[in-house]
Amino acid sequence: MGQAFLDNSLWRNVYCFLAGDSSSCASRDYSAGLLPAGMEWLAFAIAAIIIIGLFVNGVLGGVIVLIWGERRLFGRFQSRTGPNRWGPWGTLTSVADAAKTMFKEDVVPADADKILFNLAPILIAAPALLVFSVIPFGIGTYVADLNVGVLFIMAITSLTTLSVLTAAWSSANRIAILSALRSVALLISYEIPMALAVVGVIMLAGSMSLGDIIVAQGIPFILVQPLGFFVFFMAAMAEMARAPFDLTEAESELAAGYLNDYASMKFGLFFLAEFMAEISTSAIITTLFLSGWRGFEPIPSHFWFGAKLIAVLFVIIWFRMTLPRLRIDQVLKFAWKGLFELTMINIIVTAILIAIWPEPTVRHLWYMAAVNWPVAILSIWLVTKLLGTPAYDRTQPDSNAPEYPVGSEEIPASSAYVVETSAQEGGD
């Protein structure tokens, strides 16, 4: 599992197949490319288009499957069957939904800021797709292995809120504005614990590149960094506005929040972006904490990645199905008073451990896990103790408490149910 594997990216393979003689392909066996020398720019463009097409369509296909799978799982959690009418096991349901969405009337409110209103769906879909460029889906299957990959993800995901704010502002709808302001508050609060939660992982791996982080995971970092995983998971749920933090879309309060005025495929793009965010979040969690594509040898790496991704998605859907929503002040309190402290504890403990074992081997990682788990459980217990709502002092009225005037009041005979016995003949 060395540098050679990581260097073996899909894009570079296509590029070198087309333009073999270039210097960047010197270490490879491609003696001559398909294109003549001097046409490296064309090889570059073709390779880029192929890779973009592959990733975008792959992600969109994944979204279609995810929508179906999520609805099936929703059904199972609610002891229903879920959609099963169109196609085998209902797999064509989301295809039918997509067709329906595209043919709906595209309504733009009269008061809307037309340019921004049309721009917002594009603004939200583009960053959601960009995140996938740094995620390694398997050995060699990635677009770019940035040396600041984690930082890139953090930067790109926070763009989502900008487009949410744009959408809400441009549709000139007060409910949408309330939703967007909640979204901004959520982002500002949860970006910090999310970034700090990754610090532990970065310290252990010694790199911000996702490829290096996977290579460093002799054992999955969820075992070494339970606290980091907990905080990152919660913050990620909040970032993509999933239950119990789905305040931006809060169906029972804000109807659909910032999506209120969107119809047709513009709504569809928001919807797609939301599900893309779900997939990318699961992929990031898989990469950072579940050792990405690593697994036993005979089974291919892509399969391992997919299996872990689906497991994380299942947990996210399980959370969404089970938990009620928190209130906005509670959500913010949870971020600043709960998760922030937890990340600080995590960083300090991890720093001490790394000071003891500067170059952690697998055995040292197990030692770290043994230290980290008690710390995690203790600190989470402490935080819940501090933040939790205390129970009632007393729920039953005192037996000797003064009765309210109503307690002794006699019901007037005219309004009590008393049948007078003098049965009278009525009617015909």
Added chain:
Amino acid sequence: MAIKTQPVTVNLGPQHPSTHGVFRMRVMFDGEEIVDVEPIFGYLHRGSEKLAEERTYTQIVTLTDRMDYVSSMLNNHAYILAVEKLARIEPSPRGVWLRMIASELQRVASHLVATGFLIQDLGALGTPLIYAMRERENILDLFEMICGARITNSYLRPGGVFMDAPAEFWPALDRGLDDIVRTIDELEAYLSGNEIIFSRTKGTAVLSPELLINASITGPMLRASGVDWDLRHRAPYDYYDRVNFERILHTASDNYARYWVRVQEMRESVKIIKQCIEQIEPGPVRPSFDDVPRLIRPPEGDAYVAIEGSKGELGFYLVSDGGISPYRMHVRASSLINLTLLRDMLIGGQFGDLFVTFGSVDLNMGEVDR
């Protein structure tokens, strides 16, 4: 320096996912805080009370089904008691037991709906709601068995019920009661100790018992504030003086207390039904048509009877001029009166609690607007 903010007026409803029907509120927000609420209703007004003046006494039973459509048996019950009092009809004992069983089943169904939708308003994406609805479905199946309809029952008639329960009803009822208890246990394991629900509902929309009494609010809302007021116990109608049940009380008077009282009342209803099954006696289910004709002509006068509905005191006031239809019918709709304190509950609260409070009142727009 304090940031200067400006209140925003937002119109919520009448088409909104969680207004329990068609209810409209003009809410003024300062940030997330509610400054002012103006409830606007009447979107579901069907003129039931006026229509009743054109119907015979038996035909009005079908109108009462449609007032509070999640507890139609209780509406039937209150109306029939008023007619019996007005026309001085002695009910048949078996009919009385049967209608008590039906009413208590309906109370469980109504409380299940209330609990489910309260948690839905809390944002639980329908999972507890569907668990509650699943159980309500079993109760509606029982209703279909005894009266052929699931929601608009029209089961009760002056003097009892229209027909005896079929033989297969009794084993099904026994099974159904066990299922209900199991579902309540499941809901309690899921919801009662849930920290999120607890932190969302504890201490929100607190009302003092004095205010509740002055506003004439009844039902689980009043009992959640510690006032022991249950018409089944205070002014027993039918044979409620022959069954034992605990009055569920809570002192907190907040949203959680209202939820808790409802859940525990379902258990008490199951107890009442079990006692009814033990005490039911054979016999006719309604007086013969010689005693109570199909076309009732009550003597001149008026009658008001209130029962403990699922949402509070449900009263029917009937005035007769000696004819075949009432001169005037008025319904004391508990939903409408419970709604009157909405402003007191909401103002000063958070936006997120708005619909939770709304759900904890457990109102039904069909009954509010009639």
Added chain:
Amino acid sequence: MIGLGLPRGFIVTLKNFIRPAVTEQYPDRHIGLLGVAKEAGMNPFQFLVKKPADSLKAIAGLATVPVAVEQAARFRGNEFTFFEDRCTACASCAKYCPLGIIEIVSVPGKIDAQEGESYKLDVFDIDIGRCMFCGLCVEACPYDALHMGTSFERSKYARDELIITKEELFDADKRPSSWYRPQFEEKSFDPFKETIDDHYDAGRHERPSDEDLKKKWVDER
């Protein structure tokens, strides 16, 4: 009470995840290979060998069987059942209908020396579009001529088609609901399996035998 609430909630939802679904699929139910084989009365392996195409379809989740929704015998359904031989055109049903949607026009029929004058039904229309299925007309019918039906699939594209006419009622399958008809329950009549063809069976009393009739009307006089 407060403490382990969230984990307990997760366990409850997971239990329901494993539990079989309570959904009643309608009008048809999707069944897998096992279900198809059971329908055909074979074991799955047998079925797989004998009907490979059907098996593949079942494995892909495309095989369906029609389902009958479980209903109670008292179900107040969408179609009325009417026995013209029992009807005397007294119009009680029309009088008792809260909405006044039953239209009855009767004409004087034949005059029988024994039975006296009788009325013949000319028009008998029920406007199902406004009907609320309270069943008061059935309760009012003194001769058990009108019964609630048990079916519920009567949606139409035009409102006029929702009016059930006399002829339609005559021709329809007689599957009366036992709503307010205790005689059906005593006979344990199942409207979802059998029909009532003889109008004497729909009444509250058994038809007296010919001997009894003779005894009553000839011998006693």
